[in-house]
Amino acid sequence: MSLPSEVDVAIIGAGAAGLGAAHALKNSGLSFIVLEARDRVGGRAHTIQAAPGIIFDLGCGWLHSADQNSFVEIAKALDFESTRTCRPGANALTARRFRKPSATRSCARSTKFYDRAEQAAREAAASGRDSAAQSLP
Numbered sequence: 001m002s003l004p005s006e007v008d009v010a011i012i013g014a015g016a017a018g019l020g021a022a023h024a025l026k027n028s029g030l031s032f033i034v035l036e037a038r039d040r041v042g043g044r045a046h047t048i049q050a051a052p053g054i055i056f057d058l059g060c061g062w063l064h065s066a067d068q069n070s071f072v073e074i075a076k077a078l079d080f081e082s083t084r085t086c087r088p089g090a091n092a093l094t095a096r097r098f099r100k101p102s103a104t105r106s107c108a109r110s111t112k113f114y115d116r117a118e119q120a121a122r123e124a125a126a127s128g129r130d131s132a133a134q135s136l137p
Contacts, residue, residue: 044059
């Protein structure tokens with residue numbers, strides 16, 4: 001395979017972010033290339049045939065940031081089933097703040113938490129001190 005010697009944009013990685021970037025650039029008029037180290041595209045999203053007639057998805061069970069994620073429209077166009085829900089308890093910060101994660105927590109409460117966590121991280125970064133995210137107030 002011959003690769004171009006010059007492009008406007010080089011996208012490193014053919015996972016969701018890389019493929020989303022390529023999709024966003026598709027009609028931009030810019031030349032681009034997607035480079036992937038593996039022998040397949042998809043990153044953590046990977047579908048296998050577990051046995052004859054049995055298709056199994058490994059990883060990537062949900063699309064985050066649905067209001068901005070370019071794969072939401074692609075999934076709709078390909079007729080994938082989707083449900084819009086919040087997912088509290090998704091990371092270590094959430095587990096620390098919501099000591100008992102609950103499926104009944106509202107999206108508004110989850111969003112409020114993430115806004116507070118992001119603000120704390122921004123303030124810590126502006127202070128010039130290097131500290132672990134879990135130590136933030």
